[in-house]
Amino acid sequence: MTSSMDSLPHVFLVSFPGQGHINPMLRLGKKLAVSGLLVTFSTTANLGRDMKKAGSISDTPTPLGRGFLRFEFFDDGRTNEDSVPSLSMSFDQYMPQLRRLGSISLLQILKNQIKENRPAVSCVIGNPFVPWVCDVADQLGIASAVLWVQSCAVFSIYSHHFNGSIPFPSETQPNVDVQLPSLPLLKHDEIPSFLLPNNPLHDIGKAILEQFSNLSKPFCILIDTFEELESEIVDFMSKKFPIKAVGPLFMHCSEIKTRISGDCLRADECMEWLDSKPKGSVVYVSFGSVVYLKQEQVDEIAYGLINSGFSFLWVLKPPASLGVKRHVLPNEITEEAGERGKVVQWSPQEQVLSHPSVACFMTHCGWNSSVExxxxxxxxxxxxxxGDQPTNAKFLVDALGIGIRLSRGAGEDRLIKRDEIEKCLKEAMEGPKAVEIRKNALERQIAAEKAVVDGGSSDKNIKQFIDEIRKRSLVCGGNLQVCPSAT
Known part of the structure; x- marks a missing residue:
């Protein structure tokens, strides 16, 4: 270990083992490291192996700016053969196991930092799917914070559901609309689906809601959004919780020169193909790391793309990441697409979305993809x-005016046909509606850029957070057992 690393405040990041959680947490880690902190990033050992296999991370501490970034993984009891937690698994079995074994493993790892000649951990940062991380930090007297990896609007929805102050859909009244302060009226199918009665993934909702019973422990809740994007709801919720909007986190990292990434799959080469396409001519299609569509729906999307006449770049994940069958495109689609279409298993999405040839993004509306x-x-x-995807879609289309709605979510249980897909694509790519949403999108882009530059709203918030960590590090005095979590 270098002497410079010995003197740095040490922050320990703990992420739920999912691509959509790892990416924003690692982006935060890079920003903290560049700003002069020693950052340890941790998730489950299985995901750590995937990241190493993809060539995303290094085994040794990596210098970044004035700090360092390193990786150390905890045990969740899963074997090498186990797949990433996914919709095909029993979350009601996995989540308690993750809590039980993850807590034991993380506790020991945190205790061992000084024994392994690293500075005492002065702050532990978890995310909403692992609320027990704050308990582990509290047990050791270490300050904790939370990185909320969804929108502030969704944070507000979960908070109000937890408090029970406003009616939500129930088994007896499943179609109740939800009216929350500082938010537009939400139809029953526009709230996060984990909160709906009889949802098969209710254990995920329970884990997220559990975070709200723990919110007295973290001294700060960082949110990957920016004040100008959700000004009214950020202002409202900031009066109730120690919120800091610090996003878009990926934009903070845009000038950090490192090959380290959170990808659990190796990205395919597609930038040269994009370079060969005219400006504003390509539809980018990706449904994230977990969403898995029926083969019939994939077929309809394929025909819709072909019939639209536009070029397209489509991310179709391999089955190994989900434990399900690989999608197969109809032969005539592959033949007819020719050079007009390119299908990859994974893409460098940030680079793709910033490429001038990309004109629109067919997306599942996960928060990472939305904010990107x-x-x-x-x-x-x-x-x-x-999950939060129907809620994000509501805001992207109705509140921000930067999109066209193709689906209301899996709850509507219908096959979206190729004609409807073709129609939406044409509306997004050409004509008066396309001009309108493109204008709105560019306005939001300018606001995002202003938020992260020196003196911008998110820049100031993250600097205040780093200053607080430095103060707590001085109080710790290098002794893990007496590092106070109180302000």
Missing amino acids: AISSGVPVVAFPQW
Whole structure:
């Protein structure tokens, strides 16, 4: 270990083992490291192996700016053969196991930092799917914070549901609309689906809601959004919680020169193909790391893309990441697409969305993809499925005016046909509606850029957070057992 690393405040980041959680947490880690902190990033050992296999991370501490970034993984009891937690698994079995074994492993790792000649950890940062991380930090007297990896609007929805102050859909009244302060009226299918009665993934909702019973422990809740994007709701919720909007996190990292990434799959080469296409001519299609569509729906999307006449770049994940069958495109689609279409298993999405040839993004509306599209000035064709995706789609289309809705979510249980897909794509790519949403998207992009520059709203918030960590590090005095979590 270098002497410079010995003197740095040490922050320990703990992420739920999912691509959509790892990416924003690692982006935060890079920003903290560049700003002069020693950052340890941790998730489950299985995901750590995937990241190493993809060539995304290094085994040794990496110098970044004035700090360092290193990786150390905890045990969740899963074997090498186990796949990433996914919709095909039993979350009601996995989540308690993750809590039980993850807590034991993380506790020991944190205790061992000084024994392994690293500075005492002065702050532990978890995310909403692992609320027990704050308990582990509290047990050791270490300050904790939370990185909320969804929008502030969704944070507000979960908070109000937890408090029970406003009616939500129930088994007896499943179609109740939800009216929350500082938010537009939400239809029953526009709230996060994990909160709906009889949702098969209710254990994920329970884990997220559990975070709200723990919010007295973290001294700060960082949110990957920016004040100008959700000004009214950020202002409202900031009066109730110690919120800091610090996003878009990926834009903070745009000038950090490192090959380290959170990808669990190796990205395919597609930039040269994009270079060969005219400006504003390509539809980018990706449904994230977990959403898995029926083969029939994939077929309809394929025909819709072909019939639209536009060039397209389509991310179709391999089955190994989900434990399900590989999608197979109809032979005539592959033949007819020719050079007009390119299908990859994974893409460098940030680079793709910033490429001038990309004109619109058909997306599942996960928050990472949503905020990346917003910040890149790329209009969306909203194809949400579950979780916070229907809520994000509502805001992208109705509140921000930067997209066209193709689906209301998996709850509507219908096959979206090729004609409808073709129509939405044409509306997003050409004509008066396309001009309107592109103009709105560019306005949001400018606002995002202003938020992260020196003196911008997110820049100031993250600097205040780093200053607080430095103060707590001085109080720790290098002794893990007496590092106070109180302000």
